[in-house]
Amino acid sequence: MRFAAIDIGSNAVRMLFCDVYPYQNDYVIKKTSLVRLPIRLGEDVFIHKVISDTNIRKLAEAATAFKNLVQVYDAVDFRVCATSAMREAENGQEVIKVIKQHAGIQVDIIDGETEAELLYQTHVAEKIDKDGTFLYMDVGGGSSEFTLFCKNEKVKSKSFRIGTIRLKNDLVQEETWNDMKKWLKKIREEYRPTMIIATGGNINKLYKLCGLKDYKPFEYEELKQMNKFIEKYSVEERVEKLGLKPDRADVITHAAKIYLTAMKSVDVKELFVPKVGLADGIIYELYQKHVLESIQKEIL
Structure with missing residues (x-):
């Protein structure tokens, strides 16, 4: 199965695509593509409190490109998470709405504790x-x-x-x-x-x-x-x-x-x-979710 993730950070945006293979009682993850986009939201937010129009446009275009890649790569599931800069931006919710309207993608703003839990799922x-x-x-x-x-x-x-x-x-x-x-x-x-x-x-x-x-x-x-x-x-x-x-x-x-x-x-x-990074944690979470759903279907 192939999964995809976006980590919208304060210093950059990372897009990750991975293939996940069951192996014995565990699984193997192989990265197929990693794209790092230099969209620096932190300098907008930590100085001016808001995400600039320029970076909103870049985020919307990046989300559209990501959605197209999800289709090209035949990813079975994906998730987009945003961290510190989006959390603190006064216009963070507006930016999420723009991305949703432009690309049809939902962005989840996560707190530091959730971020740590996602990273921990990589079994470090x-x-x-x-x-x-x-x-x-x-x-x-x-x-x-x-x-x-x-x-x-x-x-x-x-x-x-x-x-x-x-x-x-x-x-x-x-x-x-x-x-x-x-x-x-x-x-x-x-x-x-x-x-x-x-x-x-x-x-x-x-x-x-x-x-x-x-x-x-x-x-x-x-x-x-x-x-x-x-x-x-x-x-x-x-x-x-x-x-x-x-x-x-x-x-x-x-x-x-x-x-x-x-x-x-x-x-x-x-x-x-x-x-490993947040995007890796998202991939692990998506795979585990699909495994659980498969087990539930077998039980039913």
Whole structure:
């Protein structure tokens, strides 16, 4: 079966198409196409409080293109989710109506907790000790999401308005940083997580730049040194010499700062980087929904 997903984030829009195959008592997911569109809603919303007419038009056109691709790819189901920027936009509901009218697609605005749950459905914990205690962390353009898991059960979750676009535009107050550090230190004292599971486009790119692969742990010092290395270059040089996309080059060091701060606050020396994102979680959710529906039909 083929499924499709859109993640409308603060820094970009991602379209993902996957084939899902049953395998023994589990399933295998193969990505067939991933398209990343540089539609940066965060700079509209976090500065001006609304999504601009230009980006509304781009979103509507992107949604139309996505719907056409769903038909061409013969996807059996799809879902579109929007996160921080759309949540905070004063005209967010109006934008959703425009997309619905233009492309006939429903956009679901999800909160940070739902976002974490979708990502957790990718079974990232199964690649480490799922009976342990670990902190899931996702850094986006508008916010950083944290979810604590103990023995494969969600215990606590918290969202902080500290994201790469906000930092780039100097929109994060010191008080917000202190609140995040205080919460994380309390997590450290009460639960002693052994690892942070880190997701987000920037940490995936930092992981790759360090030459890491095959789920090798990303150590604190490795991330710190890579961040220092990137900071030596201008944004233009990061594009030319490091091969970063322009809308990645100007935020990647801000992301590194957030991850490093979290690691220090929790006193964790390693990140586990599964290289999955919200769109992957949506695909897993859609597949599980269809499996459940098939079982129910067989019972009836």
